[in-house]
Amino acid sequence: MTVTVGQVGPDVVLPLRSAVLRDGGPAGLPGDDDPATVHLAARTADGRVAGVVRLSPAPCPWRPDARAPWQLRAMATDPAVRGTGAGRALVEAGLALVGERGGDLVWCNARTGAAGFYERLGFAVVTGGFDVPPVGPHVGMLTAVPGATRSS
Ligand SMILES: CC(C)(COP(=O)(O)OP(=O)(O)OC[C@H]1O[C@@H](n2cnc3c(N)ncnc32)[C@H](O)[C@@H]1OP(=O)(O)O)[C@@H](O)C(=O)NCCC(=O)NCCS
Known part of the structure; x- marks a missing residue:
């Protein structure tokens, strides 16, 4: 399946986020409207939103000395x-974008x-x-961002 990934507003990501991650319930997160927050959508050739993700600058709980961490x-x-x-x-698009913005680490609480x-x-x-109620078991994960282009 070929998809095209692009930056979008929160209104575009919320329906799929809700359907997949919140059983159709409210899916907004603190910081969704923050100007530094990036929402990406993957669209199929017919324009349907087939995938979503969010990235935002945030301290990493497990690398407190990280220079420019994003979640x-x-x-x-x-x-x-x-x-x-x-x-x-x-x-991959998210990591590239974080690198362009000077981020050097991306972390997440991953469902197991x-x-x-x-x-x-x-x-x-x-x-x-560790448990994240009501979702269930998670692990902390991170990766270095290749090619960060500037310090911040
Ligand atoms: C996890 C999720 C985002 C993966 O999306 P996807 O569109 O299936 O991912 P891709 O097809 O791009 O897979 C990329 C690679 O990861 C592998 N992969 C995908 N899901 C996997 C999983 N759950 N466990 C292990 N490997 C997985 C694929 O086989 C593929 O491997 P390859 O590099 O050998 O080809 C999707 O299954 C999902 O939305 N799950 C429900 C919500 C969820 O759990 N989100 C994460 C919250 S932390």
Whole structure:
């Protein structure tokens, strides 16, 4: 499946975020409207939103001395396209964008069922398991950002 990844407003990502991550419930997150927050959508050729992710500057709980850490949140792809590269396209575009903005590390609280996905994208597990109610078990993961272009 070929998708095109682009930066969008929060209104574009919320429906899929809600459907995949919140069982159709409210899916807004603190900071969604912050100017520094980046929302990415992966669209299919017909313009349908097939995947979403959010990245924003945020201190890393496990690397307090990180120079310019960003958090990845609310990663979701439409079940109809899973396994065809939409998730990879989103994360790779997100890492490139963070690098362009001077970020040097991206971290996330990963659902344990998705940890293998993030590992395929170069993230490493850096914590033991922990619970995030009501979602369930997570692990902390992070990756260095290749090619950060400026200091911040
Ligand atoms: C996790 C998720 C985003 C993956 O999206 P996707 O569109 O299927 O990802 P891709 O097709 O780009 O997969 C990229 C690679 O990761 C692998 N992969 C995908 N999901 C995986 C998983 N859950 N565990 C292990 N590997 C996985 C793919 O096989 C592929 O491997 P490859 O590099 O050998 O081709 C998607 O399954 C999803 O939305 N899940 C429900 C919500 C969720 O758990 N989000 C994460 C919250 S932390």
